[in-house]
Amino acid sequence: MAQTSPNVTIIQQADLTALNTLGVKAKAEKLIEISSIDQLHSLFDSGFFESENPFILGGGSNVLLKKDISRPVLKIDLDGVEIKFEDEKSVIIFAAAGVNWHSLVEWAVQRDFGGIENLALIPGTVGAAPIQNIGAYGVELKDVLISTLYFDTITGEEKTLQNDECEFAYRDSIFKNRLKGKAIVTGIRLRLTKAPHSINSSYRSLSEYLENREISDPTIKDVFEAVVAIRKSKLPDPKLIGNAGSFFKNPVVTAKLYKTLVEKFGDIPGYKISEKEVKIPAGWLIEKAGWKGNRVGKVGTYENQALVLVNHGGATGEELWSHALTIQKSVSKKFGIELAPEVNIVE
Ligand code: EPU
DSSP states (O other), rough: OOOOOTTTEEEEEEHHHHHHOOOOEEEEEEEEOOOOOHHHHHHTTTTTHHOOEEEESSSSSSSOOOSBSSOEEEEEOOOOEEEEEEOOEEEEEETTTBBBHHHHHHHHTTTTHHHHHHGTTSSSSHHHHTTTTTTETTGGGGGEEEEEEEEETTTTOEEEEEESSSOBBTBGGGGTTTTTTTEEEEEEEEEEESSSSOOOSOOOOOOOHHHHHHOOSSOOHHHHHHHHHHHHHHHHOTSEEEEOOOOOOOOEEEHHHHHHHHHHSSSSSOOOOOSSSSOHHHHHHHHHOOOOOOOTTEEEETTTTEEEEEOOOSOOOHHHHHHHHHHHHHEEEEEEEEBBSSSSOOO
8 A cells, every 4th residue: 555644544454344334244454534634635645546446435324345345445534514604594504524414414403404304314424425315205415415525536636516517316426427436525515494494295104104193284303203203113223233224226117117017016116207217116026026024044124124135143245245136136037127236335
C-alpha cells in the first residue's frame, strides 16, 4: 500500500462482523476510518487512490461480504447535521455521510421538518442514501434531495451533483454506475418542509395502519410512528437477526408478460409504472415459490417478509449467497422472472 499521511490510521486485520448488518464474519486486511475530508485529501496526495481500489463502507446495511476483503476498506465516519438556510416554508439542511440515517429522520421529525418521515428506520448511513436512492412507503430520497457532495478519487476534488445530475432511478443512481469506484459521498443537502406539510400516506399498508387507528389527518409524527411500527412488524431488527433489508429488487416486467402471469397465477400483485411496465413484489414471488420463513441451515428468509434474507447466526457470506442463488433459480423456474440483488455483493 502507498505511504499514507500521519493523520490516517490503518487498522490491520480488522474484524468486520459488527460492521455489516447481515452479521457475516469477515475480515478486512486494512481498515481506515475517515472522520474528516482532510483525510481523504491526504490519502489522495499520497497516491493511495491511484494504487489501491478501496471498498467504501457506510453503515454496512446493504452489503453481502462474500469473504475476507483484501482491498483496503474505508469506513466513512464523517459527522454533523446543519441547517443551511431557512424561510417560513422550508429548511435546507446538510447531513454528513457518516450520520446514521434514522437519527437524521428523528432529528427532522423532532423539529417538525417534513419530507423524510416515510423513510424512518431504514438502516445505514446518510452516505449510502443517494447511492441507492433509498425509498419506502411511497417516498424516495430523490423527492427531497437538493444535491449530493462527493470526493472525486480520480482528481482529488470535492464536487457537488445537483438532484437531476444524480441520475436517480428505482434503487439506482450515477454512483452505482458511471461514478462507481470514483466517488466517495461526503454528504447530502435536503429540502425539508415546515408546516403545513404535504403528507404522503397513500402507500397501502401505511394508509391501512392510520385508518385502523382513526387517524384521518396525520401529522408527520403520526406517519413516522406508523412507519416505525409497520417496519418493526415486517422487518427483522439486524441487532437480533442478521439481515440487509430487501435482498432483491422488485422486478419490472412488461405489461404483456404481466398479463400472461395473471392468466396463469391469478392473484399476482403488480404496480403499473408505465403503460408498458409493471413492478411485481419480489416478496410475493419468493413466498409463492415456497421460501417464506424457510430455513436451510444457518440461512433463510424472514417469516414476515420473504424478500429479506436472514442469517440465523454464524452463516458465512458464501452460504448466504448460495441460498440467494437457490431462491433466484427457483423463482426463475416458476415464473420466468430473474431477480436481481438489491444488496451490494462484495467479492
Ligand atoms: N408480499 C408477499 N409476501 C411477502 C412479502 C411481500 O406477498 O413475504 C407482497 C404483498 O402483496 C405486499 C407486497 O408484496 O402487499 C409489498 O410488500 P411490502 O409493502 O413489504 O413492500 P416490498 O415491495 O416487499 C419495498 C421495498 C422496501 C420498503 C417497502 C415499503 C424494495 C426492494 N423493497 O418492499 O425496502 O421498505 O417496499 O415501501 O423495493 C429495502 O430496500 O431494504 C427495503 C426494505
